[in-house]
Amino acid sequence: MPEGHTLHRLARDHTKWFAGEALSVCSPQGRFAASLVDGRVLKRAEAHGKHLFHVYGPDAVVHVHLGLYGTFTVGEPPVPVPVGQVRMRLAGRDRYTDLRGPNTCEVITAAEAKELRGRLGPDPLRRDADPERAWARISRSRTVVGALLMDQKVIAGVGNVYRAEVLFRHGVHPLLPGRDLDRAEWEALWADLVALMRVGVRRNRIDTVADEHLPKAMGRAARVDRHGGEVYVYRRTGQPCLVCSTPVAHQELVGRNLFWCPVCQPARMPVPA
Structure with a gap:
């Protein structure tokens, strides 16, 4: 299972690549409610421990836990036809990323994300860690x-x-x-x-x-x-x-x-x- 540094690296990269853009979000696999965030502007991505959060606003946060098998792959346009079981695809101007095999990929609210994080211990990679x-x-x-x-x-x-x-x-x-x-x-x-x-x-x-x-x-x-x-x-x-x-x-x-x-x-x- 990826450790915390991997999730923080993903959060850093996703913020750099996609924040501030209205993203095309889809779920070729059909197991993720992509329509709730499709076309919305990603504010930022952040990590807490082994959890990744794509923040679109107070009423929409995509929560990802990779589990044992989850992986993100990244590419540049033109965006190809999805290959394999892609749970979530994000596509911006310059890049796209596909998520496969996560333990969790769901849309939650900011309040639910805060509650989830409240159940976790301090993260050595977060400035707010106690x-x-x-x-x-x-x-x-x-x-x-x-x-x-x-x-x-x-x-x-x-x-x-x-x-x-x-x-x-x-x-x-x-x-x-x-x-x-x-x-x-x-x-x-x-x-x-x-x-x-x-x-x-x-x-x-x-x-x-x-x-x-x-x-x-x-x-x-x-x-x-x-x-x-x-x-x-x-x-x-x-x-x-x-x-x-x-x-x-x-x-x-x-x-x-x-x-x-x-x-x-x-x-x-x-x-x-």
């Missing part, structure tokens, strides 16, 4: 940090890659209960998520490895993975840690794969209740 909201939940929770970081009601936009990588970068074991995380550790984790995800928006991929651990510096082969980018532990089960050479560990947590280094992220004794 990390204290996330800390308030984490600091009193018995749930492990590895699960809390993936809970979109706690922090919006963090997925499996950022979860694994930010915990490694700060030496935090993913099975540490939230209430045993130090305040200083939380502040460092949040600041790093902000920085890493901003890089993700800019590069349109996830990179988390310091310069001294890059392939050229270490004389190793570059990572080959459909997610792209250089990472420390994500999908590196059994491979040597780039810092200490210990084999990367793996287990399943809440239905998702968890990766960490047992030496760089040592387990701690729990704090007595």
Whole structure:
């Protein structure tokens, strides 16, 4: 599933390409009420976590959640006949974009969009994010940090890659209960998520490895993975840690794969209740 940087990149691009235009909006697949926004001017696109919002006005916001399979493709005129199951097509003067396979594509009101966003945690990529909201939940929770970081009601936009990588970068074991995380550790984790995800928006991929651990510096082969980018532990089960050479560990947590280094992220004794 795309992580938050992907949605913010889409919001940035869609605003740049389409904002201020009266757009042709259709649903070749017939599963989206395109007529409610067809011909209207797009004010802006914005993201919150893994949710994308095309804002046409107070009574019309297109809400998209890509889910596991959703993708946008983009092209230039002339606009071709749709190929495949296109849920939504936007066409402006200079570009068009097709949305296929999303989990959600619906027209809602601004009030409904606000209510939806109110159920999400703070997003490290939004200027209005309040990390204290996330800390308030984490600091009193018995749930492990590895699960809390993936809970979109706690922090919006963090997925499996950022979860694994930010915990490694700060030496935090993913099975540490939230209430045993130090305040200083939380502040460092949040600041790093902000920085890493901003890089993700800019590069349109996830990179988390310091310069001294890059392939050229270490004389190793570059990572080959459909997610792209250089990472420390994500999908590196059994491979040597780039810092200490210990084999990367793996287990399943809440239905998702968890990766960490047992030496760089040592387990701690729990704090007595």
